[in-house]
Amino acid sequence: MLVLTVLRGERTITNPGGETEILPNDIVIVLGMPEPVARASVLFQAPPGGEGTPA
Numbered sequence: 001m002l003v004l005t006v007l008r009g010e011r012t013i014t015n016p017g018g019e020t021e022i023l024p025n026d027i028v029i030v031l032g033m034p035e036p037v038a039r040a041s042v043l044f045q046a047p048p049g050g051e052g053t054p055a
Contacts, residue, residue, distance in 0.1 A: 001032030001040055 006013040006020060007027035013020060022028060028044060030037055 001030050001036045003028060003030050005029040 003016055003020075004014070005028075006016050006022065007029070008023065008025075022044075024046075030040070032040075
């Protein structure tokens, strides 16, 4: 899976490197095979019962 772009408010981060931190409310555009993308999608969901960074 490849992270192509991170949309952060009015800012677009293209081809983000490994040092790029994913923040709450970021929109992450990825490219990959369906199964790995589906497995990784849990990393981008809010924790049950609230907002914030997933554990």
